[in-house]
Amino acid sequence: MATPLEYSLRLLSNLSESAIAERLQLRDTIQQLVYKGTREGARVGKTFQRRFKDIQNLVPGQTLQKQTSSPSSLFDLNPTEEQQMLQEMLKSFATDVMRPHAEESEKQGRPSKDYFHQLQELGLPLLAIPEALGGAGQHRTPLTSALLAESLSYGDMGLALASLSTLGFINAVTEYGSLEQQGRYLPALAKDEPLYASLALMEPKLRFTTDHMATIATPTGQGFLLKGEKNLVVLHDLADVFLVFAECPGHGPRAFFVEANTPGVHLEAESTMGLQNAALGRLRFQDVALPKDALLGEGNPYHHPSLVDLSKIGLCALAVGPCRAILEYVIDYCNARVAFGEPISHKQAVAFMIAEMAIELEGMQLLTLRAASRAEQGLDFHKEAYLAHIQCIDKGMQIGTNGVQLLGGAGFVCDHPIERWYRQIRAIGVLQGSLPV
Template identity: 45%
Template structure:
């Protein structure tokens, strides 16, 4: 169709945004970016136009705009498209040159620097799942691209990656399930230059939390809904302008949009073992009154289930990136660390442990990408995402533990980043919400 974006257009659109921004000079990415843009332009790709920001309420005039399903090629091929390679290549370089060196400072301050967040907005992360008609980059679902982006960012630092991806989670939720009015009201802001800080709040501060058994309650009133409850692990909650909150409404889990300026909304500290750079906090809701139209879309139970699955898929992608960082780090370490006159990699027990990490990572990645592929094709992916969640949670923790073990005493000190990766990986099996693909 004439108005459909060429599949290569997304990569060029992202690269064009970066090439026109001064951040590339700060990040020393100018040469590689211009080279990629040249190659893209040479192939005849189109560039998405920027959209201005507006946050005032807009009445809907029709059906919401939805992303199309990606067609099934009939071929099982996990090779990223050239489009995906463009995006991931730049983000990997950014993660290596900015996120990795700044990880210790970000963790110490319990926040990701605003300069870093401003830089990642240039990559168009919030645009990947916004329809082109609403200022986004695509007309098709991009769950696989989302997983690859999460993996690339987490290879630098998972905590900062979560902070960078949090606004995209809200934009994706509104895009996938929001009403026409909600899309027209909020999505232009996420497609603009000044992206609002926002968070998807699902988790609650209690033992054995089940996202389908919520204690945050929404009661119907004459004017809409009244919400009471506490949400935990809310990314950068103290600065968020907009929340998508999971609540129990009429006995069914439902997503609700709440603006931070609403009376009764307050934020508390929520110190965590890992993901400290994500600035996790608690969202306290005390008699918060919202309109009935604040329910995301039609409040479908199927939409909520899909949200949880796509969130778990995003966490699986983050686990892949951090696990890859562990593997690369320990592989180099055991080759250079000597004991009794030879590298410790010559010892069979050490070599086998590193090999196991590589094997486990490969299994995690295959399962996660399969789940993402089925998701973007509109196929049932409940089984695949359950497997991906199980493998990344279990083996992610094992990889973190083995990474610390392989470094011996060095694995316990902050001089080496493996102890931080170990703590971050333990979040994969516990976190709900926060990120979305």
């Protein structure tokens, strides 16, 4: 079974041989990272050999489980070496591939086939799928998933949401799905021509809450009868399978596998303020008959609040990326914009505003990583996820607003990406259940 370091090296080696590495002029950099990682692997090899006996008693057939490091009161902000390698690779992808695609994909209302092809070369779903099921994963790592979301959303939040929709589905299935369900869906998502998947939690009703839904899955003799409507579903007309959350009488909210071609499932595009390139839309379910094994986990325990909290962490990570992009953009703009004989960044009012944006951004990232870290350690993380979500909703909008304001009239027009990032950040306050880490 591949370790995280081995997976990173394999991913980077494959990427160095791809056309995208040549196009982005990353081949030499990636090969240097592979060399450095190989040298590090040799250094720790003896340590792994000494501890090999500790893992010989694992139960055969186990699938991906959450990585549970020893709970600690210490909070280390430094990513591991393999996480750093992935972040550097994804940041290059975000700036060199995602940003050039962002404007046109927003006009088209979906990512292009060319973008999906380049995304597939990264092999991100393999990171979350167990090796036994066609992937290269060893542990469920919410912290790594959060870092991936942050790195990709630095390029464009809408494209990041579309890119990671399938990964969110995989995380939910590996966390709560039965062995049979994991074997049914995960290998198909690891293929060279994979399926696309999405989660459907939001509903178009006043004062919607995630703990009580209008969509109903009524038990029948053969399974369940699904009725209701979901909105703001990512890749609504591109996904092959959905994980739909519905109220199950007597059991509360549960999740159900619903394939897009199931009779009674109707798709409808949705016009939104931002995130148009995530292909958001509605799903309507008119007496959709589902088999018994469509219930996520079947007889396994399922904890709906935890999945919602994991999704909040994913959304917070998505918010950090564009906020960092806004901060960097306004710093460059204010340093270059000259008024009254000097850059406007020399004005205290401007400098203080930029400094405040940087402080709030660090707070957003800190709370998000803290919540993800506790989830990874197997500790309770409900409070941390809530605090991170509130911080990102409030301060994310503040950073976006100040970014537009610092550009003056230029921030209002579409010549600069600030207005798009501002509209996308607004979704953090209304979008839930799309990306559990």
